[in-house]
Every structure is written in structure tokens, then in C-alpha cells.
Amino acid sequence: MQLILPLYALKMGIGDAGIGLIRGIGPIGGLLTTLPGGFLIDRYGPRRVYIATGLLDVLFIVLLPTAQSRELLMIYLFVGGGVATTRWTALNSSFLERLDYFGLVRSGWMRAAMAVGLSFLGPLIGGQLVYYTSYPVSFCVIAGLILLPLWFIPRFRTGEPHRVLQHENNDSNTSILAEFRQLAGNRILLRTGIMQGVAMACNHAFLVFIIILLVKNLHYSPQVASLIISAQGIGAVLVMFWGGDLADRFRMQRVHVVCFLMEIFGLVAAGFFSNIWIIATGAVVLAMGAALLMATSYSQLARLEGKKGKISGFFFLITGTGVALGPVYGGYLASLFGIRAAFTGFLPLVTAALLFIILTWNAEKNRVLHIVKPEERSIDSTHEGAPLYEM
Numbered sequence: 001m002q003l004i005l006p007l008y009a010l011k012m013g014i015g016d017a018g019i020g021l022i023r024g025i026g027p028i029g030g031l032l033t034t035l036p037g038g039f040l041i042d043r044y045g046p047r048r049v050y051i052a053t054g055l056l057d058v059l060f061i062v063l064l065p066t067a068q069s070r071e072l073l074m075i076y077l078f079v080g081g082g083v084a085t086t087r088w089t090a091l092n093s094s095f096l097e098r099l100d101y102f103g104l105v106r107s108g109w110m111r112a113a114m115a116v117g118l119s120f121l122g123p124l125i126g127g128q129l130v131y132y133t134s135y136p137v138s139f140c141v142i143a144g145l146i147l148l149p150l151w152f153i154p155r156f157r158t159g160e161p162h163r164v165l166q167h168e169n170n171d172s173n174t175s176i177l178a179e180f181r182q183l184a185g186n187r188i189l190l191r192t193g194i195m196q197g198v199a200m201a202c203n204h205a206f207l208v209f210i211i212i213l214l215v216k217n218l219h220y221s222p223q224v225a226s227l228i229i230s231a232q233g234i235g236a237v238l239v240m241f242w243g244g245d246l247a248d249r250f251r252m253q254r255v256h257v258v259c260f261l262m263e264i265f266g267l268v269a270a271g272f273f274s275n276i277w278i279i280a281t282g283a284v285v286l287a288m289g290a291a292l293l294m295a296t297s298y299s300q301l302a303r304l305e306g307k308k309g310k311i312s313g314f315f316f317l318i319t320g321t322g323v324a325l326g327p328v329y330g331g332y333l334a335s336l337f338g339i340r341a342a343f344t345g346f347l348p349l350v351t352a353a354l355l356f357i358i359l360t361w362n363a364e365k366n367r368v369l370h371i372v373k374p375e376e377r378s379i380d381s382t383h384e385g386a387p388l389y390e391m
Contacts, residue, residue, distance in 0.1 A: 001061075001142060003126040003226055006211045008135050014070055016212060016339060020331015023208045025074045026081025027324035037086035038093070038313020046090040053087035054150045056080075061143040065136040085320060088312050123233065127226025188300060188309065191360065193318030195256060196297050198353040200319050201326030202263055202346045203290040207232075208327045209334060209342040210270060210283060217339050218274060228280050232287035239291040253357055255296050259356040262289025266345065271343035353368055 007017045026223050043050050060080030067073035128136040207229065214220040214228070269282020301311060330342035337345075 001122075001126075001223070002140050002207050003123045003211060003229060003297050004130060004142070005064075006208050007130055007191055007222055008064075009073075010212070010216065011135070012070065012073075015335060016209070016342070017331040018070060018332065019208060019212065020205070020327040020329070020342075021075060022070070022074060023204065024324045024326035024331075026077045026084065027320050029078040029081035030085025031317060031320050031324060033082040033086050034089060034317040035313050037089045038311075038316075039322070040086070041093045046094040050087055050090040050094075053083050053090065056083045058143040058146050058174050060278075061139055061146070065139050079085065079112070085316065089218060089316050092316070093313075121230075121233075123226050123229035127223050127230075139323045148342035175375030179341070190318070191295050192300050193315050195353055195357065196293060196315075197319045198199055198349055199259065199263060199290050199293050199322070201322035201329070202267065202350055203286065203326075203344060204323050205282070205326040205346065205361035206266065206270065206286060209330055209339060210279070212274075212334075213270065213339050213342075214279075218276075219269070220276070224276070228283050231280060233285050235284040235288040236291035239288045240295055252296060252300070256293065257354060259289040259293040259296075260350055260357070262286060262292075264354075265289075265305050267343045267347055267350065271340050 005023065009022050014022065037049070057080060060076050060083065063076050064073065064080075067076055125141075126138065129141060133141075210228065211222075211225045215222055261275045263331055266282040266286025266289070269278050269285075273279060273282075301315060326346075330345065333341040333345040
């Protein structure tokens with residue numbers, strides 16, 4: 001979808017700003033269903049919610065090529081985006097529930113397996129479908145691929161935790177609001193969500209407008225754009241295989257700084273250069289930085305106490321804001337200042353996120369140094385030289 005949908009919008013004659021809005025309208029619908037979806041997952045279980053929303057997602061994908069106007073296409077994408085977001089929330093909730101069992105290293109393998117389909121095979125197949133078939137056929141193939149896991153999942157018994165529905169029925173709106181406030185007050189969850197939201201905004205806008213830059217402005221074929229996006233997927237997969245283990249081996253803040261420096265490199269390559277190899281290298285580096293940040297973010301979420309459905313829903317509420325607004329923001333800049341502004345316009349945001357990491361890092365170090373008295377540090381000689389701040 002990340003390749004076919006922008007190309008389909010170009011075929012309909014929609015401009016840069018309209019394409020950005022089309023790519024952002026689905027996540028905007030997802031924002032409305034993220035928190036309710038998290039509560040449904042904790043009540044009925046991720047398996048049931050995943051299957052139900054998967055069937056609805058297939059329906060809206062099949063309807064996309066029937067839209068003859070931009071308005072109707074946006075309605076389909078808005079509703080379908082809400083359904084798809086709930087489906088991904090259910091999948092990630094189940095993933096977080098079992099992360100302690102899998103371990104951080106194997107969790108990276110699982111994220112890599114997902115990235116193979118989303119970031120490598122998907123764009124590669126999409127480029128071939130657009131070239132050899134029509135858009136209606138392409139959308140139907142995508143819908144068929146979504147049906148495959150829905151056919152397999154009921155045949156696997158993964159030991160989903162038993163949920164007592166009667167107890168959930170007695171929950172009041174007050175208790176739900178209290179849980180929401182508790183999540184909103186979690187500094188680790190907020191900090192991780194904000195950083196991930198900025199990265200997701202940048203990454204999703206990049207995926208949309210790199211296709212337009214290559215096909216419309218630099219006059220490359222859709223197959224070239226497909227290969228570059230698939231190369232991004234390969235880079236993301238390689239990072240996912242070992243990225244989850246970095247949380248235990250390095251300071252988390254150092255990893256985050258590296259992630260955003262990689263994002264800046266990708267934005268500069270696409271925003272200021274026309275050489276296809278420089279653009280491709282920047283795209284792969286940016287994708288690797290986003291994948292590394294995602295892997296370390298999930299390792300942090302897994303350590304949080306609470307129901308994983310609500311944690312996953314709240315996390316996706318924050319990051320979904322970035323996914324929704326990123327393409328819209330990039331499209332607005334592209335319509336005013338040209339396609340390159342869709343990349344360079346994110347440099348101030350990513351730089352601000354980088355400074356946020358450094359400032360919060362120093363603030364936490366100073367807070368710890370202030371709390372721990374000098375005489376207490378001198379008594380505990382076994383911790384000399386150990387890092388005082390680990391997130």
C-alpha cells in the first residue's frame with residue numbers, strides 16, 4: 001500500500017498536498033480508534049479483535065479502486081485506517097504480552113520477520129503489480145495477502161491469557177479515565193512515544209514523497225522507486241535482528257542519538273541531492289535508524305507494568321499522531337516550496353528531538369547526582385565508574 005497508493009493518487013491527478021492528505025487521513029482515523037481498541041483488546045483478547053478487524057480491512061481495500069473522486073477515496077481510507085490501526089494494536093498487544101518469554105534478542109527477530117513483508121516484499125511486489133497489472137487487481141492482491149494470516153491464526157493455539165469478561169463489564173468510566181491518566185503520567189511511556197512519534201512522522205512522509213520525487217520529478221520508473229523502498233526494507237530487517245538487544249548492551253540515550261543522526265542523514269540526502277545512489281543510500285540509512293528506534297522502543301514498553309492492550313493503545317495514540325500529521329505536513333510544504341521541502345522541512349523537528357534527548361539525558365544525570373549524596377557514593381565503592389543514569 002505504501003507504494004501503490006501514492007502512485008494511484010498520481011494517476012488520479014491529485015497534487016502533492018492532496019497525496020500527503022490521502023496518506024495521512026488513514027492514521028487520523030486510527031487516532032479515533034486507538035484507545036477504544038486497546039480496551040476492546042484487553043476485554044476480548046487480541047486474537048478475536050485481530051480477526052474481526054482484518055476482515056473489515058480487506059473490505060475497505062477492495063473498495064478503494066471503486067472510488068472515482070478524491071473525497072470518496074479519503075472516506076474509505078479514513079474508516080479503513082481506523083480498522084487497520086486497531087488490527088495492528090491487537091498484534092502489538094499480543095507481541096508485548098509474550099516479549100518476556102521470547103526475550104529481547106528473539107523479539108528483534110520477530111520484528112524483522114514483519115519488516116520483511118511490510119518494507120521489503122510489499123514494495124517489491126507492489127512495483128511489479130503496478131507495472132504488469134491494473135490498480136484494481138493490485139488492491140485485490142493486497143486484500144488477499146491480508147486474508148492469509150486470518151486463515152492461519154485460528155489454527156494455532158498460542159495460549160492466549162484467559163480474560164474474565166464479567167469483571168470487565170463492571171468497569172466504570174471513572175476507572176477507565178483513571179487508567180488513562182496513569183498512562184499519561186508515565187514519563188518513560190511519554191518520552192518513548194514522543195520520540196517515536198517524531199521519527200514515524202519523518203519516516204512516513206519520506207516513504208510518500210520519495211516516490212513522488214523519483215517518479216514525477218526525477219522521471220524514474222515505479223520499479224526504481226520499488227527497489228529503493230525494498231532496499232530500505234532490507235536495511236530495516238538487518239537492524240531488527242539485533243536492534244532489540246542494544247537496550248541491554250548500551251545506554252538507551254546513545255542509541256536514540258544515533259537513530260536521529262541517521263534520520264538527519266537520510267533527509268539531507270533526499271532534500272539536497274539528485275544523484276540516485278546518494279538518495280538510495282540516504283533512504284536506507286533513514287530506514288535503519290527508524291527500525292533501530294522502533295526495536296529499542298518496544299524493549300522499553302515491555303518493561304512497563306500494566307495491561308499491554310492499554311499500553312499499546314496509548315503508545316499508538318502518540319505515535320499515530322506523527323504517522324497522521326507527517327505526510328500532511330510534508331505535502332503542505334511541498335505544495336508551497338517544492339517537493340524537496342517535504343524532506344528538508346523535517347530537519348528542524350528531528351534536530352529538536354535530538355536536543356530533547358540530550359537535554360533530558362543531562363537533566364536526569366543531574367537529578368541523580370543531586371539525590372545521591374557524596375558520602376553515600378564514596379561508601380559504596382563497588383559502583384565506582386558505573387554509569388549513574390540508565391533509562
